[in-house]
Amino acid sequence: VPIGEATADVIDVGGHTLGQIAYYFKAQHALFCGDAVFGLGCGRLFEGTHQQMWESLNRVMALPDDTLIYCAHEYLLSNAGFAMSVEGESSALVDRIKAEKAKRTKSIPTVPMKLSVEKKTNPFLRPADTDFMTRHFAGQSPEAAFKQLRQKRDTWKS
Numbered sequence: 001v002p003i004g005e006a007t008a009d010v011i012d013v014g015g016h017t018l019g020q021i022a023y024y025f026k027a028q029h030a031l032f033c034g035d036a037v038f039g040l041g042c043g044r045l046f047e048g049t050h051q052q053m054w055e056s057l058n059r060v061m062a063l064p065d066d067t068l069i070y071c072a073h074e075y076l077l078s079n080a081g082f083a084m085s086v087e088g089e090s091s092a093l094v095d096r097i098k099a100e101k102a103k104r105t106k107s108i109p110t111v112p113m114k115l116s117v118e119k120k121t122n123p124f125l126r127p128a129d130t131d132f133m134t135r136h137f138a139g140q141s142p143e144a145a146f147k148q149l150r151q152k153r154d155t156w157k158s
Helices: 050-061 076-087 091-105 115-121 130-136 142-155
Strands: 009-012 021-025 030-034 068-071
Touching: 009 050, 050 115, 050 142, 068 115, 076 091, 076 130, 076 142, 091 115, 130 142
Parallel strands: 030 068
Antiparallel strands: 009 021, 021 030
């Protein structure tokens, strides 16, 4: 799809809503994903299923690691507490939250986020990691782990 001087691939990221799409600008290494992925989070499921959302997140994770993710909301710090409740032993997560808090105190946005960093710290992308699954969801499928995480987040109180 041409947008101005740039060209974007349209990616189905349904789950939050059924028809949600994202625009991936390959030449710019940029993904505009609306509410599909947030810093340390993902969109709540309003219309779609856990399976649809997990498949959508897998499409995002298949992009190059240097992809910059532009999401629709600045939710990273509000997602940090839940992420810590899932994987607080992760030095990558602890270091990231510290760095992101420092940015926000200077009014620097946390968006965009680098996909490689989200893969290491975002609990909703972590079921794609074998070590994470072994530590936290042994014997379960990544999709089942994602479903449990999304359900916990829906009722989680900081």
